[in-house]
Structures are given as C-alpha cells and as structure tokens.
Amino acid sequence: MDAAWLAQRIADPSARGIAAALTDLIRQGTVTAQTRLPTVRGLARELGVSSGTVAEAWAELRKHGMIKTDRRRGTVVLGPPNVPRPIRYERLGHWGDRLAIDLTIASPDTALLPPLESALIAASRAEGLNDYARETITPRLRAAVEPSWPFPARSWLAVGGGYEGVQLLCQTTALPGDRIAIEEPTGARLLDILETIGVQLIPVACDEDGPLPGSLAEALRARPVAFVYQPRGQSPCGHAVTPERSTELADLLEPAKTLIVEDDGIGELSVSPMVSMGARFPDRTVLVRSYSKSHGPDLRIAVIGGAADAVERVRVLRSFGTGWTSRILQDALAHLLGDAAVREGVAHARQVYADRRARLAAELATRGVRTGGRDGLALWVPVRDEAAALVTLAAHGISVAPGSRYVIDPVPHHHLRLATARLTDDPEELSALADVIALAAGRRLSAST
Missing domain, CATH: 1.10.10.10 (Winged helix-like DNA-binding domain superfamily/Winged helix DNA-binding domain)
Structure with a gap:
C-alpha cells in the first residue's frame, strides 16, 4: 500500500x-x-x-x-476487527476424543463437592429477592466470609468467579500501556486477561516460598500500577508464600503506590495458611477469594475484599452490565459456609486433593522426575522437550497442559502442567501413569532444571 x-x-x-x-x-x-x-x-x-x-x-x-x-x-x-481470544487458555490441549486421561484443567472432583439442594432452597426463601436494588454483597455472605478474611477489608463485593474479580481489578486500575508486575509462571487465563487489557507484563520470578524479593525489586523499578500474585495454592507451580517471604515483599512495596492484588484461587482447599499483605497495607491490598473449586463451579462466586477505592471502581464498572451477583447464589454459598457437614466435607476434599498431588509427585520422584511446590491442584513437571512430551503423552491417551502457556516469554527450560484433582486413587493405575509421564519427561530431571 x-x-x-x-x-x-x-x-x-x-x-x-x-x-x-x-x-x-x-x-x-x-x-x-x-x-x-x-x-x-x-x-x-x-x-x-x-x-x-x-x-x-x-x-x-x-x-x-x-x-x-x-x-x-x-x-x-489480517482482516476486520475480531473479539480478542484467550489464546493460551484455548490452546491448552486439543488432542481428540480418544484421550482416556485428561490432566489439562484443574477442575474439582464432582464427587467431592457439597450438594446444593438445601442451600438453594434456603437461599430462595431469603428476603429481598427480585429487588432491583444493587447489593454488592448480601449480609449473610459477608457474615460468612468476614471471620476468615486475613485482614479488615475496607469494602466488599461478590463477583462471578475468581478470574472475573482479578480481571475487573486490573481493568479498572491499569490503562493500556501501563505496567503490571506478575509472578512467573502464572495462570494461563490470567496472562490472557492482562494481555487483552493491553498492559505491559513485568515478570517476577518465584521459588518454593513465592515471588523472589530481588525479582520484585527489579520489577518495581518499572513502577507498575499493580502487583498480582497468588499467596498460596499457586497455579501452576504450587508455591505458598511464607510469613517471612511476605514480610520481605512488603518491605519492598512499602514506598510504592502499587495496588496489591492477591489471588486466592483455590481458597479453602489450600493446605497452606493464608499469608496476606493486607494487614500491613489495608488501603491498597485487595484479596480475591474463589469458592468455585471448593463449593461448586456453578455457584460462580468469588468475593473481593480490601481497599475501598479499588473495590468501588469494580462496582462502578459492573454497574454497566450485570450490576450485582445473584442474591440466591450469594446466600446459597453463605448457607454452605455455615453448614458444619459441608465444612467437614471441604476439609475431607482438601486432604484428598493434597494426597493425590503428593502421591503422583512421589511416584515421579522415584523415577527421577522431581517436581516442586507443596500446595494446589497441579504439578509443574520439568521435561526435556515440551512438544515431544505432549506427543508422547497424547499417544498414550493422556492430555496435559504445555508449560509455555504459563509464561510471558519463551524460556529455555520446558515444563508441563498436570492437573491432579481428579487423579486415580488406584496405586497400580497411578504407577502406570507415572511411568508414562517419566517417559515423556525424557531424562532424569529436577524441579530446578
């Protein structure tokens, strides 16, 4: 032209x-x-x-x-304008219908989710239903979640899931071209969300205890408007931030004006205690806690609580669309959170998920494939060659997620992410699965490779 x-x-x-x-x-x-x-x-x-x-x-x-x-x-x-697509999330694996074992998506085991009938019946009888008054969070849900919140939240809002909460916080904080610091590797969907917003991503390297202080210090030199990280149950690596590490990170964030977004993606299924920087920075920390994996994906509920200005911006943006989250769903979750039998069931699910993850990690370790992390619903598995490993596993009827979807830029060391929530409890089947994964890994590897 x-x-x-x-x-x-x-x-x-x-x-x-x-x-x-x-x-x-x-x-x-x-x-x-x-x-x-x-x-x-x-x-x-x-x-x-x-x-x-x-x-x-x-x-x-x-x-x-x-x-x-x-x-x-x-x-x-290329052609006329199109709706931005979550490329990383959509390409996690399309290997056909013949695959027998799907370890791609870290979805909960439906057998470990609480029944919803009594909760929905109780919620359907709540006062104030079908009122067009926009209620940010119902009194019952706030009363149910507030006692376990790790810091005194200035404001509250129920949203349609954890990713929506993080998306809206970032969307209302950053303008196109702004910078957001984010741990790496991190959730594939989260990277899709942030790239669609049009921000520059500043990676923060991690170890077993979460984001590395030196890497965060380097990222803060770029003056990001927000720092997004997962304090526990980190996907894909299974990191959990310790109190000592949290203090180190908070010391670095002290002089900055950066909004701190804490993504608690698996919430009550995490085996690690919640360590939040909100107690130190209540006016610029927002915690997003999802209840989808612990209490049911179809509830579509996450709660965001923290800095009043940040939460208010999300409320205003939502007023252009849905306006508020269904009171029936909010009070159904409140009912579940207050039910002793459900709490026991969630505690049982937490232990089952932890055992499944630990057993596969142990099986792989005996075969020379050492994974890291101590929490979450996935394993971060080092492999010699990502593409070859994916093909090997697919040939054995196993679908997993390629590690390249969880990083900002290509990295020299290859990984796969294996969802562990629905793993078999049969020792022989698990041993056979570990044999194939070790074969796909290609050689004796460690999580630090």
Missing part, C-alpha cells in the same frame, strides 16, 4: 483517528487481507506526525487482530 494513498484517506492524524480510518477501510473491503501496510516512518512522514503516533495506531489495530507484523513482510492486514 502506498503511504500517500493511505494518508489521503485519514482525516484525523491522531493515533485514534489513524486506527479508525484504517478500520473503516478494512471493514468496507477497500483494504483486503494480506495487504502490506506502509512503514511507520513512511506514513508518519506523509501525515506530518511522529512515528510514535503511527506506532500507537498500529498497536491498537494489532490488539484487535486486524494486523500483524512480520519481520520479513513488514506489517500486513
């Missing part, structure tokens, strides 16, 4: 105007797929603007999947 031709069709030479004009041309079919766009400098010269203005417009079009930049061909058109 000739730069002068395109410049003549751009009435507003701002970044937004350039992106809008090219979007119209692509939608109309005037500019078709595989058209090579002029260089950033060439178009900037024709428009009389800086190269940065054109680059910003290109970035906006790239975010919506309309163009891509190839080193050999330059920047080419």
Whole structure:
C-alpha cells in the first residue's frame, strides 16, 4: 500500500483517528487481507506526525487482530476487527476424543463437592429477592466470609468467579500501556486477561516460598500500577508464600503506590495458611477469594475484599452490565459456609486433593522426575522437550497442559502442567501413569532444571 494513498484517506492524524480510518477501510473491503501496510516512518512522514503516533495506531489495530507484523513482510492486514481470544487458555490441549486421561484443567472432583439442594432452597426463601436494588454483597455472605478474611477489608463485593474479580481489578486500575508486575509462571487465563487489557507484563520470578524479593525489586523499578500474585495454592507451580517471604515483599512495596492484588484461587482447599499483605497495607491490598473449586463451579462466586477505592471502581464498572451477583447464589454459598457437614466435607476434599498431588509427585520422584511446590491442584513437571512430551503423552491417551502457556516469554527450560484433582486413587493405575509421564519427561530431571 502506498503511504500517500493511505494518508489521503485519514482525516484525523491522531493515533485514534489513524486506527479508525484504517478500520473503516478494512471493514468496507477497500483494504483486503494480506495487504502490506506502509512503514511507520513512511506514513508518519506523509501525515506530518511522529512515528510514535503511527506506532500507537498500529498497536491498537494489532490488539484487535486486524494486523500483524512480520519481520520479513513488514506489517500486513489480517482482516476486520475480531473479539480478542484467550489464546493460551484455548490452546491448552486439543488432542481428540480418544484421550482416556485428561490432566489439562484443574477442575474439582464432582464427587467431592457439597450438594446444593438445601442451600438453594434456603437461599430462595431469603428476603429481598427480585429487588432491583444493587447489593454488592448480601449480609449473610459477608457474615460468612468476614471471620476468615486475613485482614479488615475496607469494602466488599461478590463477583462471578475468581478470574472475573482479578480481571475487573486490573481493568479498572491499569490503562493500556501501563505496567503490571506478575509472578512467573502464572495462570494461563490470567496472562490472557492482562494481555487483552493491553498492559505491559513485568515478570517476577518465584521459588518454593513465592515471588523472589530481588525479582520484585527489579520489577518495581518499572513502577507498575499493580502487583498480582497468588499467596498460596499457586497455579501452576504450587508455591505458598511464607510469613517471612511476605514480610520481605512488603518491605519492598512499602514506598510504592502499587495496588496489591492477591489471588486466592483455590481458597479453602489450600493446605497452606493464608499469608496476606493486607494487614500491613489495608488501603491498597485487595484479596480475591474463589469458592468455585471448593463449593461448586456453578455457584460462580468469588468475593473481593480490601481497599475501598479499588473495590468501588469494580462496582462502578459492573454497574454497566450485570450490576450485582445473584442474591440466591450469594446466600446459597453463605448457607454452605455455615453448614458444619459441608465444612467437614471441604476439609475431607482438601486432604484428598493434597494426597493425590503428593502421591503422583512421589511416584515421579522415584523415577527421577522431581517436581516442586507443596500446595494446589497441579504439578509443574520439568521435561526435556515440551512438544515431544505432549506427543508422547497424547499417544498414550493422556492430555496435559504445555508449560509455555504459563509464561510471558519463551524460556529455555520446558515444563508441563498436570492437573491432579481428579487423579486415580488406584496405586497400580497411578504407577502406570507415572511411568508414562517419566517417559515423556525424557531424562532424569529436577524441579530446578
């Protein structure tokens, strides 16, 4: 495409105007797929603007999947705008229907979830149902969750699951181009969410005790607007932050204005105590606690509690859409949290999940494949070659998640993430599974490899 031709069709030479004009041309079919766009400098010269203005417009079009930049061909058109897709999450594994063992998604064992009938019946009789008054959290749910909250929350809100809570907090805190510090590896869906928001991701390396202070200190030099981490049950690695590590991290965050987002993804299923920085920074810490894996995915409930300003921004954004989370679902969860039998059932599930994870880790260790972590519903397994390991496991009817989906940029050491919540309890079957995983790993490895 000739730069002068395109410049003549751009009435507003701002970044937004350039992106809008090219979007119209692509939608109309005037500019078709595989058209090579002029260089950033060439178009900037024709428009009389800086190269940065054109680059910003290109970035906006790239975010919506309309163009891509190839080193050999330059920047080419892909087609009309599309809805951003969670690429990492969608590519966790599509190996066909013949697979017998699915270790891809860390979903709960349905046999270990509490029955919902009595909770839903009790919730359906609650006062105030079908009122259009927007209730951030029902009194019953707040009374049920507040005693176990690790710090005095300034504000509360029930949302539709843990990922929604983290997404809305980041979306209402960061503008496109802002920086967010996040532990690495981390949840594939979380990386998809943050990339869709258009922020720059600053990785923070971790060990068994959580984010490394030195790495966080380096990340804070970039002045991120938020730091997102999982204090316990970390996915994919199973880290759990110790009180000592939390103090070290808090010391680094003391002079910053960074919002601290704590993602407690498995909540009451974690075998590790909750260590929060909210007690030290109650005005800029928000904890997101999900109850999907412990009490039922179809409840679609997470509670966010903490810094009033951050929670209020989420409430305002939700007012454009759903407005509030169903009172029936909120009070159903409150009923479950207050039921002694359900609490016993959750404690039993916690132990079963921990045993399943530990048994597979032990089986792999005897075969020279040493995994790390001590909490969570997954194992982070080092392998020689990710692609070869995936193919080997698929050939044996086993689906797992590739480790590359859980990191920001490609890394030299390869891993797989194995969901352990639904593992077999049969020792012989587990031994056979470990044999195949060790075969796929390719050689004797350790978690530090």
